[in-house]
Each structure stands twice: as structure tokens, then as C-alpha cells.
Amino acid sequence: MIDPDLLLDMQDLTIRTPSRVLVDGVSIQVRSGRCVAVIGHSGSGKSLSARAAMGVIDVFPGLVRGSLRYPAYTGEKDWFASVRLGVVSSQRALLRDTRALRGGYMTYSPQSASSALNPGRTLGRQLQIAIGRRERPPEDLGLEIKGILEEVGLPPRAAASLPGELSGGMAQRAALAIAIAPNPPLLIADEPETGLDPVLRRVVTELMINVAKKTKVALMLISHNMETVERVADDVVRLQIPTVSHDSLGREREPDPRLLPFLAPAASPSHHATEPGSASTPHPPPTPEQAELPQEEA
Amino acid sequence: MKQVVVSAVGVHKTYTLPGAWPWSPKSEVKAVRGIDLTLHESEVVALVGQSGSGKTTLARCILALEPITEGSIRLEEEPWHELSEKARRPKRVKFQYVPQDALSALDPQQTAIESVVESLTVLGKESREDATKRAEAMLHDLGLSHRLHALPREMSGGEQRRVTLARVFALQPRLVVADEPTSGLDPDRQDSVLEALINNLPDRAGCILVTHDMAQARAWCHRALVMLEGQVVEEITFPDGQPTHPYAKMLFDPWGDHDLSQSTAQ
Numbered sequence: 101m102i103d104p105d106l107l108l109d110m111q112d113l114t115i116r117t118p119s120r121v122l123v124d125g126v127s128i129q130v131r132s133g134r135c136v137a138v139i140g141h142s143g144s145g146k147s148l149s150a151r152a153a154m155g156v157i158d159v160f161p162g163l164v165r166g167s168l169r170y171p172a173y174t175g176e177k178d179w180f181a182s183v184r185l186g187v188v189s190s191q192r193a194l195l196r197d198t199r200a201l202r203g204g205y206m207t208y209s210p211q212s213a214s215s216a217l218n219p220g221r222t223l224g225r226q227l228q229i230a231i232g233r234r235e236r237p238p239e240d241l242g243l244e245i246k247g248i249l250e251e252v253g254l255p256p257r258a259a260a261s262l263p264g265e266l267s268g269g270m271a272q273r274a275a276l277a278i279a280i281a282p283n284p285p286l287l288i289a290d291e292p293e294t295g296l297d298p299v300l301r302r303v304v305t306e307l308m309i310n311v312a313k314k315t316k317v318a319l320m321l322i323s324h325n326m327e328t329v330e331r332v333a334d335d336v337v338r339l340q341i342p343t344v345s346h347d348s349l350g351r352e353r354e355p356d357p358r359l360l361p362f363l364a365p366a367a368s369p370s371h372h373a374t375e376p377g378s379a380s381t382p383h384p385p386p387t388p389e390q391a392e393l394p395q396e397e398a
Numbered sequence: 399m400k401q402v403v404v405s406a407v408g409v410h411k412t413y414t415l416p417g418a419w420p421w422s423p424k425s426e427v428k429a430v431r432g433i434d435l436t437l438h439e440s441e442v443v444a445l446v447g448q449s450g451s452g453k454t455t456l457a458r459c460i461l462a463l464e465p466i467t468e469g470s471i472r473l474e475e476e477p478w479h480e481l482s483e484k485a486r487r488p489k490r491v492k493f494q495y496v497p498q499d500a501l502s503a504l505d506p507q508q509t510a511i512e513s514v515v516e517s518l519t520v521l522g523k524e525s526r527e528d529a530t531k532r533a534e535a536m537l538h539d540l541g542l543s544h545r546l547h548a549l550p551r552e553m554s555g556g557e558q559r560r561v562t563l564a565r566v567f568a569l570q571p572r573l574v575v576a577d578e579p580t581s582g583l584d585p586d587r588q589d590s591v592l593e594a595l596i597n598n599l600p601d602r603a604g605c606i607l608v609t610h611d612m613a614q615a616r617a618w619c620h621r622a623l624v625m626l627e628g629q630v631v632e633e634i635t636f637p638d639g640q641p642t643h644p645y646a647k648m649l650f651d652p653w654g655d656h657d658l659s660q661s662t663a664q
Contacts, residue, residue, distance in 0.1 A: 142584045268449060294584075297448045297610035298652040324584055327653060 105131045106171040107286045107318050108206075110153050113166035115145070117159060123148050124342035125166075128320070132172070132285060135312060135319040137329040140339030146322045147211070149339070150288050153320065154206060155179055155198030162186030172285065173205050203233045206286040211294060213275035217263035223249075223274050224259030230281035251314065252277045252307055269300040273307065280311055287312075288320045293328055301325065308332060403474060403573050403604035404437040404460060410468035411452075411459050411628075429455040431628040432469070439572070439602040444615035446649060447625035453608045454498070456625070457575050460606065461495050462486060474572060491521045494566040496576040496595075500558035504550040510537060510561045511546045517565045536568040537561075540594050556587035560594050570600045577608045592618050612641075612650040624649065 108130040115123040123145035130136050138146050148158070157164055161183045168179040179198065182190035202208070207230075210216035218226055227245050231238065238244040246256050252273040263271060272292060279287055292308065293301040305328045312319050312332075323329050329336060411430040417423055429452045437443055445453040458464045460471055462478050471478045473493055478486070497503040504513055511533050518529035537546060540560045550558055559579055566574055579595060580588040588611075596618050599605055609615055615622040616636055624632045624646040632643040641647045648656040 141586055298612070299448055299648060302652040324586075331653075 102171050102175050104172050107132055107173075108153055108320070109167075109169040109171055110149075111167045113149060113152055113168075114164070115148055115152065115157070115159055116163050118163070121342035122159075123152070124340070126337070126339060128153065128337055130286060130318050130320050132318050133316055134334045135321060135332050136335045136337060137321045137323060137333035138337045138339060139322075139324060139326070139329055141324070141341055144339040144341045146324075146339055147290055150208075150290055150320065150322055154202055154208060154288065155194050157183065157191055157194065161188065161191045170201065170205065173201065203230070203284075204235075204282055205284060206288060207279040207282060207284045209275050209279040209287065209289040209292050211290045211292075213292075214263060214266070214268060214271040217271060217275060217278075219263050222260055222262055223266075223277075226278055227259065227281050230278045233282040248277050248281050251280070251311060253303075269296060269303065272296065272300075272304055276304075276307065276311065280315055280317065283315065285318060286320070287317045288322075290322045291324070292321075293323070293325060301328070305331060400438040400440070401474070401602075402436060402472075403439050403441075404435060404471070404606070406433065406435040406460060406469065406471045408469035409433045409435075409456065409459060409466055409471060411455055411464065412467045429628055430459065430466075433623075433625075433628075433630055435460075435623065435630075437573070437604045437606065439604050440599075441621075442596065442599075442605045442607060442619045444607045444609055444619040444622040445625060446609060446612055446615050446622050448610060448649070451625040452628040453610075453625055454577055455628075457577050457606060457608050458495075461490075461493055461575055463495065491569050492572045494569060494571040494574050496562055496566055496574065496579055498577045498579075498581055500555070500562045501550055503562055504558060506550055509547045509549055510542060510553070510557075510564070513561065514565050514568050518568050522569050532568055533564070536564045536598075539598055540564050540567075554587075555583050556591050559583070559591045563591075563595055563598070567598050567600055571603055572600075573604050573606070574599065575606045575608075578610070579607070580609070580611075580614065588614070589617075610649075 106129060108128065110126070110128045113123055113126045114121065126145065126149050128136060128138065128149065138149065140146050151158065152164070153168065155168065162185075164180065164183050166180055166184075169177065170179075179194060183194055217223075224245055227248060228241060231241065231244060245259055249256055249258055254270060254273055254277065258266070258270065258274070263274065266274060276289075276292065279289070289308065293304050296304060308319070308321070309332055311317070319332070321329070321332055409430055410428070410432055413427045413429055415425045415427060417425070433456060435443075445456060447453050455464065459466045460473075462471070466479055476489065508516065511530070514533035514536060515526070515529045518524045518532060519526060522529070524532070534543075534546065537543060540563060542557060542560055542564065545553060545557055548557075550561070553561070563579070576595060580591050583591060592614060595605075595607075607615070607619060612622070619636060621633060621635045621639070623630045624634065624641070624643065626645050632641060632646045634641055634646065641650045644656065647654065
């Protein structure tokens with residue numbers, strides 16, 4: 101049974117290295133016109149899941165479990181079938197086969213835009229390449245580029261500038277423009293608002309909402325900013341840091357002690373929660389009078 | 399009467415950018431335009447603003463890491479910008495800077511304890527044994543006792559920041575200027591770094607914290623200067639003060655109902 105609305109269907113994705121579980125049983129479904137937010141602490145495998153959803157896997161085949169389907173595009177075909185079996189060449193084959201999908205069927209907006217854009221090509225040229233991934237080329241390319249730039253709130257003259265000439269907020273918008281240029285049904289955005297100041301964060305978030313509305317793109321948004329998620333997302337997938345580690349023989353091992361404060365409460369022994377540096381609730385600064393008292397630690 | 403650590407009056411900083419050719423006209427960027435700042439001991443002041451509002455430039459000017467164009471800066475009664483670099487050098491121990499990018503600030507070949515020991519022996523003129531003891535204690539206070547012999551690239555972002563903090567605090571400075579100590583960290587780790595910063599500040603030291611997060615300023619600082627295009631538009635005293643200037647309000651609550659045309663984002 102094929103659901104034509106279902107753009108991405110990833111079930112029970114598990115990725116591990118010989119010694120650690122990196123992603124533990126993640127299932128993500130994206131339907132057209134919806135926004136799915138993936139949230140979780142750093143180290144919970146958000147970015148890895150997003151890359152896997154595009155068919156990019158960074159570990160050896162055989163260490164990956166789960167299934168990946170694009171029901172709206174390739175029907176029942178499970179792209180992870182050969183990777184699951186551990187065929188040595190399957191990882192590269194998957195990367196090669198999904199190449200046709202990336203850029204056309206789905207696009208990716210990277211985490212740090214200013215370093216992800218090609219520094220040697222003008223924004224206009226990069227947009228032109230992205231538009232070239234469409235099934236039907238537009239009649240007037242210049243007009244099309246102008247229209248896309250306008251959509252993300254950049255002036256038309258930005259088409260002539262190199263990525264190095266753009267500020268952080270402009271670069272982030274440029275990356276978004278390149279991601280929506282091929283008119284993809286599915287857009288995967290990896291923390292598009294990190295490193296920006298609060299006002300820019302709002303601008304970029306609102307931009308994403310508007311663009312998603314206008315182009316009817318389905319969005320898979322990775323974020324750890326709850327304010328953004330609350331405003332954009334229809335569904336939320338929360339990832340936990342995998343608790344169980346394995347040694348190279350597959351035996352279970354204690355989790356990394358550095359991760360304990362961030363793990364689910366059941367998994368963290370209480371004495372670790374008081375370890376210095378693990379507390380995450382701010383408390384008010386000492387008043388000047390308190391600060392003048394001699395400190396015991398000093 | 400509390401001593402004044404920093405007293406800056408009418409600070410201006412203008413960068414001159416050369417044109418394409420030697421004879422083309424030069425353009426000017428006014429990064430800081432007339433800022434007065436007084437910092438007392440045991441006080442934490444935040445410089446808040448959007449990217450590009452001149453916060454970092456001001457922070458670097460205060461320590462004379464950049465020459466200023468106009469105005470005067472006194473650090474503990476020293477006319478800081480009138481001294482020669484040779485005269486400033488031995489006094490720099492007391493006025494320390496925590497850089498924005500911790501990984502590039504640490505020597506890639508020195509372990510955590512080595513970099514703290516080196517700053518103590520070179521700047522603090524301590525013997526190697528004393529320095530090692532002090533460095534160990536300092537790193538322990540910052541929760542790094544299990545990472546003493548780790549190289550920068552083996553540490554997480556938050557741990558790298560805490561090593562740069564330990565290196566500064568071990569010298570017992572009178573002034574700590576921290577330039578976005580939490581940028582690039584995820585929200586979980588930001589508070590742990592700030593907590594380490596505020597709780598371990600040396601006795602009676604003043605601190606200037608550069609940040610673009612108003613919630614951080616409110617949680618950890620005594621007052622905040624809100625900067626817009628090189629000028630201070632408002633000074634807010636915590637915990638009671640509320641922002642009144644529209645730009646400050648916007649920074650404080652970016653999702654409220656604001657006219658965004660004032661921000662530098664456009």
C-alpha cells in the first residue's frame with residue numbers, strides 16, 4: 101500500500117560504531133505540506149538521522165539497521181536493504197543511487213551556511229545550478245533568480261556577490277534560497293538558526309514559515325531552539341542520547357560518564373547530577389554584598 | 399567605597415578601509431561611537447546587542463588590544479591607552495581577555511594543565527611547582543579534574559571554554575573581559591560555562607561579559623548596556639530593571655510585536 105502523501109518514511113534507524121550506539125531506533129515520517137521537527141540534546145544523533153534520511157551514511161554498512169523509503173517517489177523500494185545486509189560496496193552504491201534524489205526530490209539547508217556555500221561562485225550562479233535541477237527549466241532565468249531572492253528577503257544585487265561578502269544572516273538566507281530553488285517536495289533544514297542573534301533567529305524562522313506556506317514544501321527541521329519548534333512544527337520527534345553502548349564484541353558497556361548528566365533521568369545515577377559543570381539551571385548572580393564576602397573556594 | 403576598575407569616557411573607534419587601488423577613496427566604518435562605561439570591582443556588566451553592533455570592538459578597545467580613535471580609558475587609575483605597549487605588558491596580568499573561539503586560542507600541542515601552568519609561569523612569574531599546584535586547583539574548581547592532560551582537540555567545546563577560563567582566573571586578574579564565551583555551544587552547555595565563569599571570578603574582580611542573549615545577561619549580570627550601531631541606547635539594572643527602548647525590548651523578547659526595521663538584520 102503506497103501513500104502518495106508520504107514523502108519520507110524512515111523506520112527504526114539504528115547507527116552504531118563498533119563501540120558506541122550513535123542513533124538508537126529513530127522513526128521519522130514526513131507528509132507533504134507538514135513540518136516535522138527533530139529535537140534533542142547534542143549527541144543524540146539529530147544530524148546523523150537527517151543525513152541518513154538523505155541516503156548519506158557515515159559508518160560502515162552492517163552497522164546500520166532500519167529501513168528508508170520514499171513512498172511518494174519510489175514506492176515500496178527500501179533503500180537500506182543492501183546496507184542492512186552489510187554488502188561492502190552498498191554504502192557507496194546507496195550514495196550514488198540517491199544522488200538523483202538529492203537536489204531535486206529533497207534538498208538540504210546546512211548548519212553553518214557561510215562555510216557551506218561555495219566561496220568561489222556568486223550566489224546567482226549557485227542559484228542557477230540549483231534551478232537546473234528542476235524538471236522543467238524556467239523561461240526567464242534572471243527573473244526566476246530575482247523572484248527566489250525576493251522570497252527570502254535578499255536584494256536582487258545579492259545575486260552578484262560571493263558568499264564571503266554576505267553577513268551571517270544573509271548567508272543563512274542565501275542557503276535557504278538555494279535549498280528552495282529546485283522546488284523540492286521535501287526540505288531538510290539542519291539547525292538553520294544556530295549562531296545567529298535572537299532577532300535574526302526570529303527573522304530566519306519567520307522566513308521558513310512563509311516559504312513553507314508559499315511553496316507547499318514539506319519541512320524536516322532539526323533544532324534545539326524550542327521557541328522555533330513551537331512556532332514552525334506540526335509534529336515533533338524527540339531523540340534521546342542512546343544509553344547503551346557496546347564494545348567491539350557487541351557486549352553492553354557503561355555509557356560515557358561525560359554524557360550521564362544529559363541522559364534520561366532513569367539512566368543517570370543521582371550523584372552525577374551534582375557534578376560540577378553539569379547543572380544547567382541559572383541562578384541569579386551574587387548581590388554585591390554577597391560577592392564581597394570572602395569565598396571559601398578561593 | 400568600591401574601587402573603580404574600568405572608567406571609559408567618550409570612546410570612539412573608527413576603522414579605515416582601503417579602496418580597490420591606492421588612489422581610490424578610503425571608506426570608514428565607525429564601530430564604536432562615543433561610549434562611557436564605569437565598572438566597579440565585584441561587578442558583572444553585560445554588553446548586549448546584535449551582531450555588528452560594536453560589542454566585541456569595545457571589549458577589545460578597553461584592553462588596548464585595538465587602539466582607540468578618540469576618548470580615554472583608565473584601568474585602575476592607569477591611563478591605559480597613553481602607555482606604551484612595553485609599559486602595558488607587565489600590567490596586562492591584571493586585565494585579562496577570554497576569547498570568542500576557544501579552540502584557536504589554545505595551543506593545539508599543549509594539554510589543559512600545561513597551558514594554565516605556562517600562563518602562570520610566564521605572566522604570573524611563579525615557580526613551576528607552585529604553578530602546577532595552582533593550575534590543578536583551578537582546573538578542579540572548574541570541573542576539569544578528569545581532563546588535566548587532554549589536548550584541546552580531545553575536549554568538547556564547553557571544556558575548551560573552561561580551560562581558557564581557568565588560564566585567566568589562575569592569574570587572579572582584576573578585570574575579566576569575556577567575549578561571547580558561550581557562542582557556538584548548544585543551550586545545555588551554555589549555562590554550565592557561564593556558571594563556571596561567574597562562580598569562579600576572582601575576589602573583587604570586575605567582569606565584562608559580551609553576549610547577544612538577553613536572558614543570559616538577566617540571569618548572570620548586575621547590569622547590561624544595550625548597544626546599537628556603536629552607541630549605548632539603554633542601561634538596564636538587574637534584577638528589577640525592564641527594557642524601555644524599543645530596540646532593547648526587541649532584543650529581550652524577540653518574538654513580541656515589534657517593528658523589525660530598527661534591527662541590523664534588514
